[in-house]
Amino acid sequence: MTDQVVFAGICKRFGTFSAVRDLNLGIKEGEFLTLLGPSGSGKTTSLRMLAGLEAATSGDILLAGRRVTDEVPEKRNIGLVFQNYALFPHMTVAQNVAFPLQMRRRKRPDIAREVDRVLEMTQLGPYKDRYPRQLSGGQQQRVALARAFVFDPSVLLMDEPLGALDRNLRDLMRLELKSLQERIGATVMYVTHDQDEALALSDRIGVMHQGVLQQTAPPGEIYERPVNSFVARFLGQSVCLPAKRLERGKRTVLSVEGLDGRILVDAENDTCPDATGDFMIRPERFALAAERPDTADANAIRCKVETAVYLGAQVEVHLRAGAGARVQIAVPAANAGDLAAGSGHWLTFRPSDGLYLKGV
Amino acid sequence: MATRSTATLRPPPGDDEGEGSAMPGERPRPFLRRPRFATVALALPVAFMVLVYAYPVGAMLLKSVTEPEFGFGNFGRAVSDATTWHALGVTVRMSAEVAVLTVLLGFPVAYVLARVTARVARILSVLVVIPFWTSVLVRSFAWIVLLGDNGVVPRLLSPFTGDTAGLLYSEAAVVIALTHILLPFPILIIKGTLDQIDDSLVRAARTLGAGPVRAFLRVYLPLAFPAIVSSGMLVFVIGLGFYVTPALVGGPKESTIAVVIAQSVQVTFDWGLAAALATMLLVVAVALTLVVRRLTKVKGLVSL
Amino acid sequence: MTATARDRVIERKIRTRPDRLPIGPLERVLRWTLRVVVALVFAFLVIPILIVVIESFNSVDYLTFPLEGWSLVHYERFFGDPAWIDATLKSAKIAVLAAVIATVVGTFGAWGMARTPGRGAGFAFALMYSPIVVPIIVLAMGFYFVFADLRLVGDWVAIAVAYSVMGVPYVLTSVSSALQQLDPELENAARTLGARMRQTLARITLPQLTSAISAGALFAFVIAFDEAVIILFVAGSDSVTLARRLWDSVRYDLTPTLAVAGTVLIVVCVGLFLITELIKALRERRRS
Numbered sequence: 001m002t003d004q005v006v007f008a009g010i011c012k013r014f015g016t017f018s019a020v021r022d023l024n025l026g027i028k029e030g031e032f033l034t035l036l037g038p039s040g041s042g043k044t045t046s047l048r049m050l051a052g053l054e055a056a057t058s059g060d061i062l063l064a065g066r067r068v069t070d071e072v073p074e075k076r077n078i079g080l081v082f083q084n085y086a087l088f089p090h091m092t093v094a095q096n097v098a099f100p101l102q103m104r105r106r107k108r109p110d111i112a113r114e115v116d117r118v119l120e121m122t123q124l125g126p127y128k129d130r131y132p133r134q135l136s137g138g139q140q141q142r143v144a145l146a147r148a149f150v151f152d153p154s155v156l157l158m159d160e161p162l163g164a165l166d167r168n169l170r171d172l173m174r175l176e177l178k179s180l181q182e183r184i185g186a187t188v189m190y191v192t193h194d195q196d197e198a199l200a201l202s203d204r205i206g207v208m209h210q211g212v213l214q215q216t217a218p219p220g221e222i223y224e225r226p227v228n229s230f231v232a233r234f235l236g237q238s239v240c241l242p243a244k245r246l247e248r249g250k251r252t253v254l255s256v257e258g259l260d261g262r263i264l265v266d267a268e269n270d271t272c273p274d275a276t277g278d279f280m281i282r283p284e285r286f287a288l289a290a291e292r293p294d295t296a297d298a299n300a301i302r303c304k305v306e307t308a309v310y311l312g313a314q315v316e317v318h319l320r321a322g323a324g325a326r327v328q329i330a331v332p333a334a335n336a337g338d339l340a341a342g343s344g345h346w347l348t349f350r351p352s353d354g355l356y357l358k359g360v
Numbered sequence: 361m362a363t364r365s366t367a368t369l370r371p372p373p374g375d376d377e378g379e380g381s382a383m384p385g386e387r388p389r390p391f392l393r394r395p396r397f398a399t400v401a402l403a404l405p406v407a408f409m410v411l412v413y414a415y416p417v418g419a420m421l422l423k424s425v426t427e428p429e430f431g432f433g434n435f436g437r438a439v440s441d442a443t444t445w446h447a448l449g450v451t452v453r454m455s456a457e458v459a460v461l462t463v464l465l466g467f468p469v470a471y472v473l474a475r476v477t478a479r480v481a482r483i484l485s486v487l488v489v490i491p492f493w494t495s496v497l498v499r500s501f502a503w504i505v506l507l508g509d510n511g512v513v514p515r516l517l518s519p520f521t522g523d524t525a526g527l528l529y530s531e532a533a534v535v536i537a538l539t540h541i542l543l544p545f546p547i548l549i550i551k552g553t554l555d556q557i558d559d560s561l562v563r564a565a566r567t568l569g570a571g572p573v574r575a576f577l578r579v580y581l582p583l584a585f586p587a588i589v590s591s592g593m594l595v596f597v598i599g600l601g602f603y604v605t606p607a608l609v610g611g612p613k614e615s616t617i618a619v620v621i622a623q624s625v626q627v628t629f630d631w632g633l634a635a636a637l638a639t640m641l642l643v644v645a646v647a648l649t650l651v652v653r654r655l656t657k658v659k660g661l662v663s664l
Numbered sequence: 665m666t667a668t669a670r671d672r673v674i675e676r677k678i679r680t681r682p683d684r685l686p687i688g689p690l691e692r693v694l695r696w697t698l699r700v701v702v703a704l705v706f707a708f709l710v711i712p713i714l715i716v717v718i719e720s721f722n723s724v725d726y727l728t729f730p731l732e733g734w735s736l737v738h739y740e741r742f743f744g745d746p747a748w749i750d751a752t753l754k755s756a757k758i759a760v761l762a763a764v765i766a767t768v769v770g771t772f773g774a775w776g777m778a779r780t781p782g783r784g785a786g787f788a789f790a791l792m793y794s795p796i797v798v799p800i801i802v803l804a805m806g807f808y809f810v811f812a813d814l815r816l817v818g819d820w821v822a823i824a825v826a827y828s829v830m831g832v833p834y835v836l837t838s839v840s841s842a843l844q845q846l847d848p849e850l851e852n853a854a855r856t857l858g859a860r861m862r863q864t865l866a867r868i869t870l871p872q873l874t875s876a877i878s879a880g881a882l883f884a885f886v887i888a889f890d891e892a893v894i895i896l897f898v899a900g901s902d903s904v905t906l907a908r909r910l911w912d913s914v915r916y917d918l919t920p921t922l923a924v925a926g927t928v929l930i931v932v933c934v935g936l937f938l939i940t941e942l943i944k945a946l947r948e949r950r951r952s
Contacts, residue, residue, distance in 0.1 A: 053852050073855040086853035090871045099867075103858035147857065397861040402776025402788055405769040405832075409791045413829040416806030417798065423809060465705050472702045484706075486941070491709045493937045495890040497910050498926035502712035504914065505719055505727050505923075512715070512729050540712060543705075572691045601799020603893050608914055618801040625805060625897070638802045649797045 002065060004029040004187045005050065005155050010059035012045050012211075019045045021211045023059070027155070027189055032181055033216075034190040036198040036234070037208035043191045046208075047157050050189065051080045064154045074103070079148030081158040085140050087132035093143050094119065094128040100151040118150045121180065138169050145177070149186060156186045162197060174200055195235050199223070207231045209360065227271065229278035230360035236282065239327055243279035243356060245272070251351055254279055258325025259301050265354040278359040283329045285353035288317070289346045290337070299354065301347045303327065308339040315339060319347065421642070424635035434636035443620065444637070451616040454531060454606075455599030458538045463592045465539070466546030467584075473547070474554035485551075492544035500608045503537040504528060507609070529611035537605050542598060546591035553587035590652045597648045601641055617641055713930060720923035727918055742924040748909065752928060755889050755906040758824045762888035765828035767881040770835025775869065778843045789836075796833040800893045803829070808897035818900020826898065827891055831884025835877070842876030843869075875944065882940055886933045 003026030012020040020042040027033045035043035048054040050061055052073030061069045068076050079100075088096050094115050101111045119125050122142040132140055141161060149156055161177070162170045178201050181188055192198055198205050199219045206216040207230070215227040226232035229240050246262065247253035252270040254263040256279045263279060272278075292300050302322045309316040314330040317339055321327065327347065331339070424434050438444050469488070473481050491499065506512050509526040518524050527533050557580065565575035603618040610616065615623070617637060624634035687695070719727060723735035742748050773792050777785040795803065807826045816822040846869070854864040870877075892907040899908050910925050 051852075051856050053856070072860075073852070074858045074860055076856075077858075078856060080853070080856040082849050082853055084847065084849060086847060086849040088850060088854075088868055099854070099859070100857035103863065151858070397865075398776050398779035399784075400776075401772045401865075402780050402784065405773035405776065406788050406791060408769050409773075409829070409832065412825055413795060413832075414791065416810040416826075417803065418806075419809055419813075420802065420806035465708070468698055468701050469705050472698065482945075486938070487706050487710055489937065490934050491713060493886060493933045494713055495892070495907065495926070495929045495933065497890070497892040497907055497914070498716055498929050499712060501910070501914055501922060501926055502716045504918065505715055505729065506712060508727065508918075510728075540708065543709060572688070572694065597797075598799075601801055603801045603804075604911075608911075618799065621801055621805065622896070625808065631809075634805060638799075638805050641799055642802050645799050645802075646794075646797055 003027055003062075004031075004064055005189065006060075006062040007046065007050070008060045008062065010046070010049060010061065011057045012042070012049060012054065013057045018211050020049070023213055025206060025213060025216065027187060029187050030185050032178075032188045032190065032201055032203045034192060034198040034202040034205045035208055035213075036192060036195060036205050038193055038234070040210075041208040042211040043193075043208045044159055047080075047159055047189060047191045050155070051078055051157055052076050077151075077154050079151070079153035079156045081141075081144045081148045081156070081161045083160045083163055085132075085144040085164075087140060087143055087147075089132055092129050092131055093124055093135070096132070096143055097147045097150050100147065104151060114150055118146045121183070122146045137165050138173060141165065141173060142176075145180070149184060154187070156181075156188045158188065158190045160192055161190075162194075163192075170197075177201065199235070205235075207234060209234075214360075225271075226280070226355070226357065228358040228360045229280055232278075232280045232355070232357060237284075238280050239283055239325075240278050240280045241325055242359065243277060245270070245275050245277070245356065252356055254356060256325075258323050259321050260323040261301070263299050263354065264297075264351040265356050266352045269352065269354060270356040272356050272358045274358065276359070278357050280355045280357050281349060281353055283327065285349050286327070286329050287348045288329065288331060289348055292346050293348050298348050298350055303345055303347050305339050305341055305343050305345065307341060308336070319345070321347070417642075420635055421639050422635075423631055424639045427632035427635060434632040435640075437633055438636045438640070443615075444617075447615050447617050447620045450531070450614050451600055451618075454535055454538070454614075454616065455596045457535050458542060458599045459592045459596040461535070461539045462543045462546045462595050463550075463588055466543055466591070467550055467588060469547045470550035470554055473551045474557075475559075488544050488547050491540070492548070496541055496604050497608075499541050500537055500605045503533065503540065503605075503609055507533050507536070528609055531610070531614045534606050534610040534614065534616075537609050538599060538602060541605060542595045545595055545598070546588075549591040549594070550584060550587045554584055557583050593648055593652045597645050597652070601645055716923050716926045717930065719920055720927045722920040722923070725919055727920060727923075738920045738924045741921050742928075745921075747904075748906075748921075748925060751904050751906045751909040754820060754903060758820055758827060758903075758905060759885045759888035761821065761824035762827035762831060763881050763885035765825060766831030766835050766884035767877060769828065770832045770880055770884075771839050771870075771873070771877055773832070774836050774839035774843060775865065778840065792836050793833045795829050800830075804894040804897045807894055811898045817898055818903045820903045823895070823898055823903055823905075824888070826894060827888035828884065830887050830891070831880075834883040834887070835880030838876045838880035838883070839873055842873050846872060875947075879940065882936055886936065889932060890929060 005025075005027040007023045007025040010020060010023040011018065023042075023046055025033075035046060037043045045054060049056050050063070052068070052071060052075075056069060059069075060067060063076060063078070088099065091099065097115045097118060098111050101114055106114070115128075116125070119128055122145060124139065124142055124146060127135060127139060127143075132143065135143065141164075144161070148158075162173050165173060174197060181201075190198075190201060202219055204216055204218055205222050207214045207222065209230050215222060215231050217225070222231065223235055226235065232238045233240055241256050241258055243254045243256040243263070245252055246255055248267070248270070250267055251264045252267055254265060256263045259279075265279070289300075292302075303319040304322075306318040306320050306326075308318070310333065311330075313333060315333050315336045317329050317331055319327045319329065329347075425432060427434070473484055473488075476484070507514070507527045509528075510524050511526055514521070514524045514526055527536075561579050561583075562575050565579045566572070570578060601618055602616070603622060606614070606616040607619050607622070610619070618641075621634045621637050621641070624630045624637070715729065718731065719729065720738055721734050721736065722728060722731045723733035723737060770792065773788060777788050780788070811817045811819075811822065811826075814822075850868055850872075851864050854868045855861075859867065890907055891905075892911055895903075895905055895908045896911065899905070906925060906929060910922060910929070913919070913922050913925070
């Protein structure tokens, strides 16, 4: 199957500043792809280039097999949900949703039917004659969405669509968004800096940093097997420490800054091309033991409790390794045991849980 | 039509000017490029203004060096003529007096307008804006009625002056009438700035030990100062070129520059001299306005 | 309006109440002095205008104050005199045309400026804004020379075109500041939804600028309706506006009929202003 959207070697410069560098990315039909990254990483610029609101400096953009790089936005047939919704304040909900159909010179009865159908899908039927300012944030968000897909666009773009909502509503809208996307089978390109959103919604996530697409993979893979320490740090909790490779073989032997002794990671977890890189592990992969485990297989680090913060279900334990590294892990409150400040413990983990990555 | 090609917006890679230079690897551009719609939307008004505004003013400026013959003779005559200097002195003096008076009278009003509730401010603003919207001619006429022989003001002043002779056709009359006419400008401009000043600053000064007067002088007034200066300068500039009021309520001995210009055009038909004087007036007005714009942004006079 | 823009407007409207600090004796004196001064300034601003209106009801043929007696005789004289009526209608006709031209030029200029990057916009702004800076006597001379060259003296259309120049800066600033408040994403949204530039302007941008455009248009009308300097140079015999006739009469015969003409000018201009303020207030009330 050919890709619905293709970015081929797209670059965008503003003066001397490179906002996007050599972006190559394909989005399959019906796929939900999220560009994730901190602000200024080039994700919104990429989306706006696809929408035609920014011109690419070089490279090509293909949409449904058609080259659209030089096309004006109104010819591209894309639906874009803006961060601040950009609802037309002088038009009612129904008029807002009807607008793209009117621009496509659809017949009046068709427009009315389509608008009703879409407003029904987004549960906006009762509000069709309201003006945007008379709606709540969540309702405005749904209008923006309805307006963006009513004309059956080739791709639906969303630029931080939940960013302006408060936490609870955001979680609710997230579910709604996903089920709506599945029902209409739209190809979606979604931009956010919220990792939870990205993990919950996407078929694939592309992580961007300083204009460069770092990695594109399904959520599970990107969490478990990040290609570099930026991706590892940006998604989820992580312990990331500078490290040096001492030996290669079935296991890679590392010397990690702040952790004493040698650290073993499985060879397949060693993706770093250089001798120096970053050692990374998810904190939930640590186990806390009072005694040193006997298996020569496992990594064990001596550490002391600095503080333990009781949080109800869990206890947040701040530890300090003998060589100085600070590690924060969560332990279920039920089997927390003695975590008095200053008490000594062993942090253990399996070589299959540690990763040796290219440092960024 | 009017499709804005995105290609026209794109700076060619690594080359900001070289529009046509097709670099290797660069995408070919669309053959046909129409001017952008926004450019057309701007070009038409600009063309209109050039034709209807810049051309007449430019033609007038040109006349100062071509009428009756090419050269700077008109400026020479203007500078060497005693009546010009006298008119200039009168104009500058009156404009300065009016500027000071309007600011002195306008500041307290602006201060009050900025500190009452929005509703009250709105109602009181109408009292400022009504004169602002009333014809200059009508307001000059009002002062003819008020200051004329047996007018209201001479009669109110008769216990001090001893008679009811009018104050008309004097410099004082022009200053009073111009003060009335230009007073709304400082009020509206200064109010605009005072509205932006955070009230809590004065309260903070009070909690830090400043008395009401000191808090006002040390905290509030310095923040208002740019608006005060720029509105005074704006009044001064408008006063320099004012024609109607000096011509109607001023006397022949206190002709302002504008009056001299009009006379040169209509009475003595000395177009060259008139154009030279107008050129100098224009230069001064533009220069002072640029200074004012440097100091503050003067805007929002159209509506309340 | 976006939520944040609306918040800003509301914030601006809810001005904090005057200080509730305890008031000392010195402050009390200062406060009363301030009130008296401000009341006097307001009186200074408004009384001359009231005098004109009152004078128009005088019963005698010369200006007096207080009035000799109340009567409508000068209104009868004004409205019975075809010269005054013609002048009023001519003023209205010229002012309407001038306002229309200024509005079109100023609105498109403001929008084009906002959407044109770089130096072009700066040059356009200087050109369209500068009539506010140029002394009217200078403008008047420029028009006088050109009108004389082109034999346009007395042509009411030419006069209206000349007047429109003075209205342009006001339309321009009014529309420009409204455009700055406008969310630029709205135009982008319209484009992505399939609207061409022209459709976007007509259906999205202009409808949201109506109040700014009408405020500017109104000002352009009032300026042209009142204008009293340029007309002295370019009127000729068949384009005597109300302001021109008023000017001639002030110079040559001061009668209360003049006060009637002045009152007509006041009523038209101030009336228009009050009507728009009222409409604005009503719209805001309906919105909230």
